[in-house]
Amino acid sequence: MRRLPSPDDLLILLTVARLGRFNAVAETLGTTHTTISRRILALDRQLGGRTLERSPHGWELTGLGASAVAAAEAIEETLGSLSGLISDDRGGLSGLVRISTSDGFGAEFVTPALVRLQHRHPLLNVEMLSATRKVSQNRSGVDLEVVVGRTDVTNAQTIFLTNYFLRLYASPGYAAERGLPETLDGVGQHGFVSYVESALQVAELGHRSSQLPMPKSSFQATSIFAQVEAVRRGAGIGLLPNFMVAGKPEFVPVLPDAFQRQLPIWAVARPESLRSGQVQAVIAALKEEVDQRQELLAG
Template sequence: MDLRRLPRPDDLLILLTVARLGRFNAVAETLGTTHTTISRRILALDKQLGGRTLERSPHGWELTDLGNEAVAAAEAIEGTLGALANRITQSDDALSGLVRISTPDGFGAGFVAPALVRLQRAHPLLNVEMLSATRKVSQNRSGVDLEVVVGNLDVSNAQTIFLSNYFLRLYASPQYAEDRGLPLTLDDVRQHGFVSYVESALQVAELGHRSTQLPVPRSSFQATSIFAQLEAVRRGAGIGLLPNFLVVGDPTFLPVLPDDFQRQLPIWAVARSESLRSAPVQAVLEAIRIEIADRQAVLAG
């Protein structure tokens, strides 16, 4: 066998990472190298294979037919190297490497982080990066292995997995209720302060006040962080449109007009098919599902 005619295994593994993340910059960050190096290694691989493995699309880099064949070989190499590493370290733990996940900050802190911590305890060779982002699903695959998003989806070239529903409801602090009183009808909301997302910076319209058809409030406190909104409501800035799972059972938040208003939103996981074939990504997804199942009452509360 002429080894000079074979593609380099490390180049195949780089291609596999590009297939999972969709962007050279994200691959460079993950592998600790540069965009230029990634581009050069892919070009070298294309030359050895005699054709293009990737083509650019509006959704990031996509595999050609040749690229799909090369990725299948790369996945086999990845599995073999993982098994070898486990034997060398005398470990049965097949989960190692880095998984990057994007998630809204509230759901990320409440559900994703506990799931990932539990998974890492069982698999200490696994590294995770959790990026907080409250946005629509990325159409160019934003350089992460897995995206968690809320609201309605418009997705191409990726797989979507339904995780759960949750509710947005109205809440106020006991001190605000004592000082200002609470609205008796939805129309009365116009006489109160209102706490929600910054509408001009909001990608997921369903999370904002404008989409609720509630009347324009007397004043507003808007923040891009859900935790800033929670603190604003707690300190009496007004009535907040908040995820139920962040405040359920907390006596510092009072439900406002619970029989008259609520909004149910879905939570989804989105990933490229190449990412979903990765054992660490599968394990992360399953850990999140377990966390949701164990605490479904909180999401429904």
Template sequence: MDLKRLPSPDDLLILLTVARLGRFNAVAETLGTTHTTISRRILALDKQLGGRTLERSPHGWELTELGSQAVAAAESIEGTLGLLAGRLSHSGDTLSGVVRISTPDGFGAEFVAPALVRLQRAHPLLNVELLSDTRKVSRNRSGVDLEVVVGNLEPGNAQPIFLSNYFLRLYASPSYARDHGLPETLDDVRQHGFVSYVESALKVEELGHRSTQLPVPRSSFQATSIFAQVEAVRRGAGIGLLPNFMVTRRTGLLPVLPHDFQRQLPIWAVARAESLRSAAVQAVLASLRSEIQDRGEDLGG
């Protein structure tokens, strides 16, 4: 066998990472190198294999038939290296490498981060990158292994995995209720200040005030961060449209018209087929499902 004709294992693993993340920039960030280096290594791999492994689509880089065959080999190499890493660490742990996850900031902090911390304690060779972004499923290759998104899904190339439902409800602080009173009907909301997302920057319309059919409020406090919204409501800026899992005993907020208004939204995990074959991604999904199951009352309450 002519070893010079065999593809580089390093280049195969780079191709595997491109297949999962879909963007050279994201791959370069994950591997600690540059876009130019990733491009050069893919070109070298193509030359070794005698054909193109990737083709550009309107949504990002996609595998060719040859690329899919090369990725199958890369997955075998990855699995073998995982076994070796476990033996060298004397732990028998086969989960290693980097997993990148995109998630809305509130759900990410309350559910995804605890799930990942628990997972990382069990698998210390695993590295995690958590990106906060509240959006619908990206139609383009997103540069992450797993997207956590809210709201209704549009058809796409990635596989959606239902996680749970949660509720958006109206809340106010005790100080706001004391100083301004609380609405007795939904129409009375127009007489109050209102706290919600910045409508012009909102990527998931179901999270915004405009989609609720509630009347236009007297004034508004809008923020792209759900944590800023909770704090604004807590400090008396107005009535807030907040996820129920963000309103805990420590916030001390009061429900407003709980029998007249609520909105239920689904939460999904979305990944490409190449990512779903990753043991690390499967472990993340299992840990996240466990976190949701253990704290289901926080989402459904």
């Protein structure tokens, strides 16, 4: 009789399918890249074929691998039910979930959503990686990406979370000393605060794509928090997310009726990740957070 594949190896395959990289899986499971590779090879031998194939987007499942992952998901669900019985918490989530998100939205929306989720599920561990970039093609070893702008992906699913606005702001001190422009052309006579264009992956966040005139001088930073602070301290006019500064006395709207930019925010994940209870819970928590704070996002 052919020996059944190891449940542990099946669960490792499931983690590879979700994260896409052996290194990320090894780090998540507290082992080594070599061990993960060896366990996958052992599983392939037991199943009589390859479960994974390398692509430009990371490791992808073969047809056999997809069938094996379905079995792994059933094992995961059963173990989750057993864990709930042991802990007397049938609805509890545990394990590690990794999320990549942009700085500003991550701090203002993702963080409170995840903290609230952890309060409900104390055994759930969270790793949040901050990066303002376009959607990854290989998921970069995370369960879920939260990204701004266009999402041109072929091996993942996208879930719309919300829209938000970029608007122009200055500090009251800067406005009193330099005055504020009365037209969009007048913005070119002022200092301008924005992202470092040469390092920016999301073009929609930059000054060049805004069709605003070239500024007299610029202060560029890769961190949105540094940009907000630079505007607050009078470096110039900044193109800032409204949810970070709207309604705060340290920031004065500039030409609010003449210029604004609306951008979408998406959650992106592999199909295998989206079937994870932890990832589903994170997405639900994010939707709850943005639904409750739509006034701020639109403000």
